[in-house]
Amino acid sequence: MTTTMDGAAWDRVVTLHGRVEHELAKAVQRQHGIGLSEYRALCRLAAAEDGELRMQELADLIGLNQSSVSRLVARLESSGLTRRAHCPNDRRGVYTVITDEGRAVQEKAAPTYHETLGKALDAAAGDERVGVLVSALRA
Secondary structure, eight states, X not given: OOOHHHHHHHXXXXXXXXXXXXXXXXXXXXXXXXXXXXXHHHXXXXXXXXGEEEHHHHHHHXXXXXXXXXXXXXXXXXXXXXXXXXXXXXXXXXXXXXXXXXXXXXXXXHHXXXXXXXXXXXXXXXXXXXXXXXXXXXX
16 A cells, blocks of 8 residues: 555655756767667667667666667667667567677766766755665665
8 A cells, every 4th residue: 555655755766766867868968969768778788698689678678668669779770879680589589789889889978877877866965855865775
């Protein structure tokens, strides 16, 4: 059963998330010309075995639905950052594979992402409404 206290706590999480996401999206777009979802997809692909993931796996890992991840992958593909591949055992299975250019973009954007994340969390730590969440995240 959800309580009023649960709702208030969740509202603080949403507030913190929104603030941090806004700063991250702004920094990655401004400095590297890619969206935050694109950056996160490249990170997941770079960390995956052989640099590839099934589309549904990628959707689950970055919190998008199938339609949104298809559009995301199409943008990455048209930019040369990923390519599609079919599963050799199941031709219906579609993978997205990070390219060398995609790895280079992800590696170049990573310091911006991490620096911005740290600054955004530092700023939020001083806010009495969400500071306790930042402390919990960093514990």
